[in-house]
Amino acid sequence: MKPILLHPDDNVLVLAEPITAGQAIEIDGAPVIPPQDVAVGHKIARRALSVGDKVLKYGAPIGSMTAAAQIGAHVHMHNMKSDYIASHTRLATGGEDPGR
Amino acid sequence: MSGIQGYLRADGRKGIRNVVAVAYLVECAHHVARAIVTKTDDSDVHLIGFPGCFPNAYALKVMQAIGTHPNIGGVLLISLGCESFNREALRAAIEASGRPVETLVIQENGGTASTIEKGRQAVARLKALAGQTPVAPMDISELVIGTICGGSDGTSGITANPAVGRAFDRLGAAGAACVFEETGELVGCETIMAHRAITPELGVELEASVRKAEAYYTVMGYGSFAPGNAEGGLTTQEEKSMGAYSKSGSAPIVGILKPGDQPPSGGLYLLDVVPDGEVRFGFPNISDNAEIVELIACGAHLTLFTTGRGSVVGSAISPVIKVCANPETYRKLSGDMDVDAGRIMEGRGTLNEVGDEIFDLVLAVAGGRRTVSEALGHQEFILTYKAFDPIGPACLPLRRAS
Numbered sequence: 001m002k003p004i005l006l007h008p009d010d011n012v013l014v015l016a017e018p019i020t021a022g023q024a025i026e027i028d029g030a031p032v033i034p035p036q037d038v039a040v041g042h043k044i045a046r047r048a049l050s051v052g053d054k055v056l057k058y059g060a061p062i063g064s065m066t067a068a069a070q071i072g073a074h075v076h077m078h079n080m081k082s083d084y085i086a087s088h089t090r091l092a093t094g095g096e097d098p099g100r
Numbered sequence: 101m102s103g104i105q106g107y108l109r110a111d112g113r114k115g116i117r118n119v120v121a122v123a124y125l126v127e128c129a130h131h132v133a134r135a136i137v138t139k140t141d142d143s144d145v146h147l148i149g150f151p152g153c154f155p156n157a158y159a160l161k162v163m164q165a166i167g168t169h170p171n172i173g174g175v176l177l178i179s180l181g182c183e184s185f186n187r188e189a190l191r192a193a194i195e196a197s198g199r200p201v202e203t204l205v206i207q208e209n210g211g212t213a214s215t216i217e218k219g220r221q222a223v224a225r226l227k228a229l230a231g232q233t234p235v236a237p238m239d240i241s242e243l244v245i246g247t248i249c250g251g252s253d254g255t256s257g258i259t260a261n262p263a264v265g266r267a268f269d270r271l272g273a274a275g276a277a278c279v280f281e282e283t284g285e286l287v288g289c290e291t292i293m294a295h296r297a298i299t300p301e302l303g304v305e306l307e308a309s310v311r312k313a314e315a316y317y318t319v320m321g322y323g324s325f326a327p328g329n330a331e332g333g334l335t336t337q338e339e340k341s342m343g344a345y346s347k348s349g350s351a352p353i354v355g356i357l358k359p360g361d362q363p364p365s366g367g368l369y370l371l372d373v374v375p376d377g378e379v380r381f382g383f384p385n386i387s388d389n390a391e392i393v394e395l396i397a398c399g400a401h402l403t404l405f406t407t408g409r410g411s412v413v414g415s416a417i418s419p420v421i422k423v424c425a426n427p428e429t430y431r432k433l434s435g436d437m438d439v440d441a442g443r444i445m446e447g448r449g450t451l452n453e454v455g456d457e458i459f460d461l462v463l464a465v466a467g468g469r470r471t472v473s474e475a476l477g478h479q480e481f482i483l484t485y486k487a488f489d490p491i492g493p494a495c496l497p498l499r500r501a502s
Binding site for chain 2: 004006014015016017039040041042043055057058060061062063075076077080081082083084085086087088089090092094
């Protein structure tokens, strides 16, 4: 299984099919054991990422790391954030003052 | 030659459908209008309307633009009677376009049952008049095509959106006006987008429109980002934006429109959907359907709708072509999709092949073929309160010498 590299500068890859923890995938020609299951369309780290690193996809910054990720690890809301407007989940209340 | 036969309206515009619209002018008239449409049971009689009782210049402009849309063959206005909506101004605009229009005021027509019955007779008269509309050959350059994404996920920006971008490049090269939108979903793309403007002044306006969207959404506290986007692998607004932006293809951007503005020429336009001024009436677009209505108000004959999670919607007035980005979604919802762009993910097709398929389908649908959502009877329509300033002088291309 080879994840999709959208731009040569990117430090994340996009999954064209789901991956399973412990089952080897190929990243830049080398085998990598992913630490968790990740679904289609989601991102994994192309290389080890540290807190504060800009996440690059399509060759453009799409946010910053808030926690470290090892190569092959899922990169998503638990370890990165927007540099513009915070994302929300269904737990959001739509309350009167979200900035409070 | 496109082979398309359009409906030639009295104002010279050409449509690809011949729809009679029944429009309620306040929520209080919604039931009567819906009953007229339901009892008429005709796939080319559509329900549209505006729910509010307070006046709103934007809502009037959009309703005037839709009442005179090239796909419209006639309009029945359903008014309660005491609402603020300026039914005379709406009727006058439709009349001036040469389209048949009738008004029924419920308070002056004996109430619910009587107005429904009179409305059915009015629709029959309007259908008969619309049926006399002459047809004429229609070139690709006479088409206005909108695009929108909804229920985006991590596949959207890789398959369906760039495939629509390829189709947009071909349609624009053939002279069609192509309109992409949702400045809130372009946050993060403003700089690269500005470089595609045909003039530096337009580039400044493009960047300003996205900055306005970012400021507006920041006050609202949410980006144009739904929980399903995250479940599908998108993490941030700017990541979603990069994928959404690829729907615009690679052509130069020739202008900016606001809802209800008509593109004065072919080429690629950005539709700025975020209100001007202070934040007043809530979220810019409360759902995808509101964006589709605004594209139609800009004259879109049809809309290319890309989806990853699986939107099922269509629209009143102008057909929606559904382009499915995610192959797993396509397998689950193939009965709601027109194009399987997710096959690109699985190596069963290329971006160019899917782009060509979309281009061909646009011509087929313009020629009369029903889209999947059309055949299923989807006629979503929603219009809410907004406020806009007119577009600035840098927003439109110089008019072509005729």
